[in-house]
Amino acid sequence: MDLATLIGIVGAFGIVTTAIFLGGSFGQFIDVPSVLIVVGGGLAATLIRFQLSDIAAAFVTGFKVALAGKNANPRDLITEISNLGEIVRKSGPLGLENVDVSDPVLAKGVQYIADGYELEFIRESMERERDLQLSRLSEGKRVFKALGDSAPAFGMIGTLVGLVQMLANMDDPAAIGPSMAVALLTTLYGALISNILCLPLVDKLDAKFDVDDLNQTLIIDGVCQIRESKSPALIKEMLIAYLPDKLRAELADAA
Known part of the structure; x- marks a missing residue:
């Protein structure tokens, strides 16, 4: 979960709600x-x-x-792609068959290579x-x-x-x-x-x-x-x- 989004939404509504409670009844603001x-x-x-x-x-x-x-x-993607290139250079496309890949888009591309497309x-x-x-x-x-x-x-x-x-x-x-x-x-x-x-x-x-x-x-x-x-x-x-x-x-x- 993106912590910044959660903090922003809770903080914004919290500030408004606090201001309402400090100034009077919350029910006055429900219509x-x-x-x-x-x-x-x-x-x-x-x-x-x-x-x-x-x-x-x-x-x-x-x-x-x-x-x-x-x-x-x-930066991490470039390093990972470079490492995958090293695997292919040493073992060929089939060397990518059982490699763990962090990004789902990259994983699909790696599978395409391993399958010989x-x-x-x-x-x-x-x-x-x-x-x-x-x-x-x-x-x-x-x-x-x-x-x-x-x-x-x-x-x-x-x-x-x-x-x-x-x-x-x-x-x-x-x-x-x-x-x-x-x-x-x-x-x-x-x-x-x-x-x-x-x-x-x-x-x-x-x-x-x-x-x-x-x-x-x-x-x-x-x-x-x-x-x-x-x-x-x-x-x-x-x-x-x-x-x-x-x-x-x-x-x-x-x-």
């Missing part, structure tokens, strides 16, 4: 009509933009990414899987961005609804309070949903997109070079190009 306007309206607007299956897939992808652990380190098939198959994975992440970003945009918008709609109700009942003091609560709480709910859940998940998915794009492209190039029986030193030298300058120097020193 069913406001929840219906913001949550129901936001989901309805998102359903208009996307298919139901896309929204369901986006929620699964989003929460998987939010709760996932650390991503693979490109042609280079063109390996590259096309792995690039297709990478592109589909990136497409899922991109679609997830779009869905959560839509939710993040809709929640504050429906919060503002709820504010207008509450103000209209309040102004229409100025002669009834008992109706002013509930109407004003709807007006203010919908804005609060919209801001919380957007800024604590939806928009941070958009950034999380965006970061995951960049990491997966880099790592999987690196793996594809490495697997193809192993399939071409290139030397481990050459494989490492070619893959180092994926690293920033600082990590390149560290990997070169380690070698």
Whole structure:
């Protein structure tokens, strides 16, 4: 589990909840009509933009990414790929049959090599899987961005609804309070949903997109070079190009 995500969500809601308790009753901040306007309206607007299956897939992808652990380190991947190249150089492709591989994408590529598939098939198959994975992440970003945009918008709609109700009942003091609560709480709910859940998940998915794009492209190039029986030193030298300058120097020193 990604500890930063957990700390961020718990911390954000904890700070808001603590501020509410210090200032008064928590029950004052619970309003069913406001929840219906913001949550129901936001989901309805998102359903208009996307298919139901896309929204369901986006929620699964989003929460998987939010709760996932650390991503693979490109430096470690390069070292592992170089070691696999050494195995192939000494024992041939069949030497990869019982090798433990840390990354599932790399493991699939290694299995392709061990099974004797042609280079063109390996590259096309792995690039297709990478592109589909990136497409899922991109679609997830779009869905959560839509939710993040809709929640504050429906919060503002709820504010207008509450103000209209309040102004229409100025002669009834008992109706002013509930109407004003709807007006203010919908804005609060919209801001919380957007800024604590939806928009941070958009950034999380965006970061995951960049990491997966880099790592999987690196793996594809490495697997193809192993399939071409290139030397481990050459494989490492070619893959180092994926690293920033600082990590390149560290990997070169380690070698």
